Amino acid sequence: MTVRFGLLGAGRIGKVHAKAVSSNPRATLVAVADAFDQAASDLASQYGCQVRSVAEILAASDIDAVVICTPTDTHADLIEQFARAGKAIFCEKPIDLDVERVKSCLKVVDAEAGTLMVGFNRRFDPHFMAVRDVIDRGEIGTVEMVTIVSRDPGAPPVDYIKRSGGIFRDMTIHDFDMARFLLGEEIESVTAQASVLIDPAIGTAGDYDSVSVMLQTATGKHATISNSRRATYGYDQRIEVHGSKGAVSAENQRPVSIEVANASGYTRPPLHDFFMTRYLDAYAHEISSFIDFVESKSPASPSGIDGLIALALAEAALKSVKESRTVKVSEITGALADKSVFQGR
Ligand SMILES: NC(=O)c1ccc[n+]([C@@H]2O[C@H](COP(=O)([O-])OP(=O)(O)OC[C@H]3O[C@@H](n4cnc5c(N)ncnc54)[C@H](O)[C@@H]3O)[C@@H](O)[C@H]2O)c1
Numbered sequence: 602m603t604v605r606f607g608l609l610g611a612g613r614i615g616k617v618h619a620k621a622v623s624s625n626p627r628a629t630l631v632a633v634a635d636a637f638d639q640a641a642s643d644l645a646s647q648y649g650c651q652v653r654s655v656a657e658i659l660a661a662s663d664i665d666a667v668v669i670c671t672p673t674d675t676h677a678d679l680i681e682q683f684a685r686a687g688k689a690i691f692c693e694k695p696i697d698l699d700v701e702r703v704k705s706c707l708k709v710v711d712a713e714a715g716t717l718m719v720g721f722n723r724r725f726d727p728h729f730m731a732v733r734d735v736i737d738r739g740e741i742g743t744v745e746m747v748t749i750v751s752r753d754p755g756a757p758p759v760d761y762i763k764r765s766g767g768i769f770r771d772m773t774i775h776d777f778d779m780a781r782f783l784l785g786e787e788i789e790s791v792t793a794q795a796s797v798l799i800d801p802a803i804g805t806a807g808d809y810d811s812v813s814v815m816l817q818t819a820t821g822k823h824a825t826i827s828n829s830r831r832a833t834y835g836y837d838q839r840i841e842v843h844g845s846k847g848a849v850s851a852e853n854q855r856p857v858s859i860e861v862a863n864a865s866g867y868t869r870p871p872l873h874d875f876f877m878t879r880y881l882d883a884y885a886h887e888i889s890s891f892i893d894f895v896e897s898k899s900p901a902s903p904s905g906i907d908g909l910i911a912l913a914l915a916e917a918a919l920k921s922v923k924e925s926r927t928v929k930v931s932e933i934t935g936a937l938a939d940k941s942v943f944q945g946r
């Protein structure tokens with residue numbers, strides 16, 4: 602028996618997830634929906650599935666689970682509708698751009714006892730998982746400091762930037778989640794710097810393109826994040842974790858891993874060009890884990906709460922920039938920060 606999927610949104614990430622679902626032997630891609638018929642029918646014909654409307658997928662008795670790959674401002678409404686319809690839900694990050702809206706959405710999921718997994722795909726990257734395994738085996742002692750470098754090859758169109766919620770909610774949100782995943786403690790405070798160094802149009806749209814963030818836990822552990830919307834040399838994705846007994850790092854990955862040495866020096870092929878290729882394995886593992894949660898009916902991880910906390914960290918970072926000060930996460934999350942909600946360690 603396979604898990605039968607509907608996929609909503611046949612855009613950039615929808616195509617990636619359609620491939621992950623279709624290539625998993627424990628899944629069947631039954632139908633695709635998109636606001637643009639052509640986008641849905643192109644993807645459906647590629648994977649031999651049906652085109653249906655969102656309403657038809659919602660009402661379908663032959664669909665167990667949905668993958669939500671539509672724009673962010675549709676996520677919370679769709680999650681609520683599909684939770685009420687009793688479907689298991691995988692939703693791309695972020696759940697919404699507003700912390701209060703995420704909280705109200707998660708209440709509906711809780712009330713329906715629904716399965717909700719949020720798309721923090723980097724937790725499923727084999728290299729980053731290996732880093733976490735080293736930590737869990739105690740090989741570097743107690744984690745003290747995490748360094749994350751995450752730079753896109755180029756900025757998205759300004760129209761995208763305007764709807765994205767800004768760099769912290771759109772891009773750094775992955776790194777906030779990764780920092781929590783590696784530190785193993787909740788973040789207590791956020792200090793951020795942000796500038797427009799690449800394209801003045803990004804500033805005119807009210808956003809930043811270059812940010813540095815420092816996170817601190819209650820016990821004084823740190824994570825430092827460096828984000829840029831430009832890296833001339835490809836998709837720059839590196840992490841390093843420093844502990845009491847050593848350090849572990851994951852360097853950049855390449856489609857072809859060779860090094861040429863000659864009289865001109867040492868050269869290596871370019872990095873992956875972007876997330877669709879760099880994280881291909883991660884997306885496949887992510888969907889496979891979602892299927893595990895659906896089959897076992899156990900709570901999914903990363904959960905809705907993980908999505909909420911990462912968004913709260915994004916809001917804290919933005920507040921830190923606007924007010925030129927360190928911001929306590931509890932200023933954003935209120936009572937939530939007092940609860941032990943951390944999952945996954
Ligand atoms: N985890 C990741 O690595 C990752 C990467 C990229 C995007 N994302 C997230 O995925 C989401 C989609 O991003 P994208 O870059 O794929 O966007 P996109 O614009 O390429 O694709 C979105 C698709 O959804 C369709 N759509 C819009 N409204 C719809 C609706 N109401 N019902 C059905 N279809 C609808 C659009 O026609 C479009 O084809 C965003 O929330 C983004 O943050 C995550």
